[in-house]
Amino acid sequence: MAGVRDAAPGEAEILVSAVTGIPRSRLFLSLNDDVGDASARLLPRIARRGGGEPLQYVLGAWDFFGREFLLSPDTLIPRPETEGLASLAVAALRRSPAERPIALDVGTGSGAIAVTLAAEVSAARVVATDISPGALRKARENATRHGVADRVFPVCTDLLSALKCGVLFAVVVSNPPYVTEGEWALLPPEVRNHEPQGALLAGRDGLSVLRPLVAGAAGILAPGGEFWCEIGASQGAAVSALPCGSLRPLGIFPDLAGRDRYVGWEKPGRER
Numbered sequence: 001m002a003g004v005r006d007a008a009p010g011e012a013e014i015l016v017s018a019v020t021g022i023p024r025s026r027l028f029l030s031l032n033d034d035v036g037d038a039s040a041r042l043l044p045r046i047a048r049r050g051g052g053e054p055l056q057y058v059l060g061a062w063d064f065f066g067r068e069f070l071l072s073p074d075t076l077i078p079r080p081e082t083e084g085l086a087s088l089a090v091a092a093l094r095r096s097p098a099e100r101p102i103a104l105d106v107g108t109g110s111g112a113i114a115v116t117l118a119a120e121v122s123a124a125r126v127v128a129t130d131i132s133p134g135a136l137r138k139a140r141e142n143a144t145r146h147g148v149a150d151r152v153f154p155v156c157t158d159l160l161s162a163l164k165c166g167v168l169f170a171v172v173v174s175n176p177p178y179v180t181e182g183e184w185a186l187l188p189p190e191v192r193n194h195e196p197q198g199a200l201l202a203g204r205d206g207l208s209v210l211r212p213l214v215a216g217a218a219g220i221l222a223p224g225g226e227f228w229c230e231i232g233a234s235q236g237a238a239v240s241a242l243p244c245g246s247l248r249p250l251g252i253f254p255d256l257a258g259r260d261r262y263v264g265w266e267k268p269g270r271e272r
Contacts, residue, residue, distance in 0.1 A: 074134030111139030163216035223269025236260035
């Protein structure tokens with residue numbers, strides 16, 4: 001889209017499809033269809049996008065793991081690499097011997113990971129924590145939207161309180177803030193000016209949130225439970241060196257672009 005830095009090809013078609021309800025694949029076959037005054041709905045969205053607002057917020061929703069999730073400025077935009085984290089957490093949840101395994105999603109945002117876990121593992125229950133009430137409202141909406149509201153439990157709490165809940169989880173998963181102070185200024189303006197800073201920025205080394213998560217995970221994991229996190233592409237060595245107490249490192253794993261992106265630990269105690 002002209003005038004918008006890094007606008008992806010086809011964004012105009014996406015916007016037209018969103019306001020008319022016509023699939024992108026049929027837009028040019030539907031030029032004579034009556035869609036009412038589409039321009040009245042389209043022009044404000046074009047203006048928002050032209051002002052630098054991310055397309056995902058303009059649309060109010062975005063796809064993640066084959067499902068559409070409602071978004072707001074209180075929530076991060078779901079990204080393809082986080083689908084890899086969700087895949088690892090789903091696999092870990094399926095490995096649990098518990099009849100009704102319980103998972104914890106720390107910093108749930110829109111609830112994309114929590115809802116995905118509940119939707120992909122029908123016996124699972126998922127506690128979804130976030131410090132942002134606005135984000136949790138979207139998480140609840142998305143859980144309802146995808147038919148798992150009875151098994152996803154949004155809780156407004158900070159990180160340390162989430163680590164003291166007293167429940168033992170089969171899986172703990174988090175996409176925590178991991179952008180360093182030095183990296184912040186290098187992010188695209190669309191990210192810096194529109195996405196929630198608290199969900200992205202994590203101090204000088206990018207580990208200010210992950211560090212206490214790793215330190216506290218052993219206390220909330222059931223024996224044999226697994227803890228999975230997303231990390232920055234340059235953080236693999238630093239994350240591997242973090243003290244993890246009784247947890248056994250499972251390794252650093254790459255995303256589809258070959259960059260370090262996921263890290264896992266396991267709490268010993270279950271026979272495989």
